[in-house]
Amino acid sequence: MRTKRLFAFVLCVCILLSCVSCAENVKQNETDGTDLPVNTEKPTETAPVDVAPTYQETLTIGINQEPSTVMTPTKGTNAMCQMITRSTHSTLLDLDPETGEITNDLAEEWSVSPDGTEYTFKIHEGVLFSNGEECTAEDVKFTLEQRVPNGALAPLVTSIASVEVVDKYTVKITLTGPLQDMKYTLAGPPCSIVCKSAVEAEGDEGEKYGTGAFAIAEYVQGEYVMLQRNEDYFGEKPNTKNLKFAIYLEDSTRQLALETGEIDVCYSPANADLVYIQSNDNLKLISVSGVNIYYIGFNTQAEPFSNEKVRQAIACCVNKEDAITVAFDGYAEVATNVMAPAIPLYQDVSVWELDVDKAKVLMKEAGYEGGFKATVWVDRADEEQMAVLFKENLKEIGIDLEVIRLEATTLKAKWKDDDYQMCIQKFGNTGGPDISFSYVFASTASANRSRINDPYVDQTIAAAAVEKDLDKRSDIYRELNEYITTTAYWVPICIPQVFAAIKTGLEGAKYSGNTSHDFTYACLPES
Incomplete structure (x- = not known):
């Protein structure tokens, strides 16, 4: 009984002490808080979750020309074909269209012998072709020996003496002599490596299978070329699943398609639309320095244009500034020589200026004071516009010029005709300085529109091509440039700026001065 009473007493005391303690705590909590500990730790922040951006599945590029040789890249000469080939095929080396830097592509590593004759x-x-076949050294040998010599870059690979398969993945290219710009040639889209077995089985169209980041899925002539991402590509995978190159021959139709969202890129928009594009917040205008030189060419193997003074008179008489205004709305620079400023080793060479009085003197010295009739061939609207202007210019020195516009395919077949006298054409270098000369001025060059057969030109081109010392090589090109410009084998006219209109937000494309842009990694984030 006592034990129960003692337990009850202890319990009451404990309850009483507990109440007192609670009261003290309440009193302390009612103070101004100056004695309370301060929590200096920052609240824990939840790490943001990285959400991968999503991109439009199909990117559509509106182009202005039929990519007629897209299935046979080694024969591709126009910018449309080369632009598509950049995405579907690989070359041994790659030329960055924006920086001009040579980098590895299909080649993992490469070397050049001390004498410059072995690569x-x-x-x-x-690496797999888009038909599933593995790419080996045999395919490289086949391409460089059997396909490229019959293609667009044929004049530039005549110096390849042999291609040897060292092992399954190694090739050795032996040249007839050192050639400093061979790396640029091997980086050109017409040097794309093609599948030997496919070409042997399917003929020319077997070239369509490449090892690029995309594969040709469909080509509907006159409408589009559809590319599909190559999931087996050996390099970095693009964000875009499909690239569609839609054909819009008319500038106005192509521009309207961009505005309505039918396409995402408008290749080469009309000059008349450039101001509007710049003012539209939904569009962005891309502008790069061009490398395409428009020029007057002559049949230098027949009178009157075999006469140097006649060609020089024309060089003094045509108004290049007016030509730029008429044909390009002012969006071009005057060309004073046969190289574009964007080409390596370019040097400013200027020989002829507008001087009609001097032109008349030269015509008299040439024995053509009374003038003569001549024809000029063109195959493009801008060339025709310039030709019509020059027709008026040349009346001042007695030349009665007839402008004849031909279809491109017709003109291509007529270059060797005896009735050829003058032309207005354009030429775009895609690599090193050698191409600016060997491709168009060498006596054996297929693009030698002036029919030049000059031993000094041939010898000097050859000397520059093998010269290792950069300063000496630059000096040789300056002398050659001055000689060709002075003799007026060409009359350079202008170098237009290159434009593209894109949707705001489009990223990853690389834009080239020769207009064969690279859209392999172009992508448009979804809004």
Whole structure:
């Protein structure tokens, strides 16, 4: 009984002490808080979750020309074909269209012998063509020996003496002599490596299988070329699943398609639309320095244009500034020589200025004071506009010029005709300085529209091509440039700026001065 009473007493005391303690706590909590501990730790922040951006599945590029040789890239001469080939095929080396830097592509590593005559390439192992076949050294040998010599770059590979398969993934290219710009040639889209077995089985169209980031899925002539991402590509995968190159021959139709969202890129918009594009917040205008030189060419193997003074008179008489205004709305620069400023080793060479009085003196010295009749061939609207202007210019020195516009295919077949006298054409270098000369001025060059057969030109081109010392090589090109410009084998007219109109937000494309842009990694984030 006592034990129960003692327990009850202890319990009451404990309850009483507990109440007192609670009262003290309440009193302390009612103070101004100056004695309370301060929590200096920052609240824990929840790490943001990285959400991968999503991109439009199909990117559509509106182009202005039929990519007629897109299935046979080694024969591709126009910018449309080369632009598509950049995405579907690989070359041993790659030329960055914006920086001009040579980098590896299909080649994992490469070297050049001390004398500059042997190039050894080790290609990536396990690379697949879009038909599933593995790419090996045999395909490289086949391409460089059997396909490229019959293609667009044929004049530039005549110096290849042999291609040897060292092992399954290594090739050795031996040249007839050192050639400093061979790396630029091997980086050109017409040097794309093609599948030997496919070409042997399917003929020319077997070239369509490449090892690029995309594969040709469909080509509907006159409408579009559809590319599909190559999931087996050996390099970095693009964000875009499909690239569609839609054909819009008319500038106005192509521009309207951009405005309505039918396409995402408008290739080469009309000059008349440039101001509007710049003012539209939904569009962005891309502008790069061009490398395409418009020029007057002559049949220098027949009178009157075999006469140097006649050609020089024309060089003094045509108004290039007016030509730029008429044909390009002012969006071009005057060309004073046969090289574009964007080409490596370019030097400013200027010989002829507008001087009609001097032109008349030269015509008299040439024995043509009374003038003569002549024809000029063109195959493009801008060339025709310039020709019509020059027709008026040349009346001042007695030349009665007839402007004849031909279809491109017709003109291509007529270059060797005896009735050829003058032309207005354009030429765009896609690589090193050698191409600016060997491709158009060498006596054996297929694009030698002036029919030049000058031993000094041939010898000097050859000397510059093998010269290792950069300063000496630059001096040789300056002398050659001055000689060709002075003799007026060409009359350079202008170098237009290059434009593209894109949707705001489009990223990853690389834009080229020769207009064969690279859209391999172009993508448009979804809004």
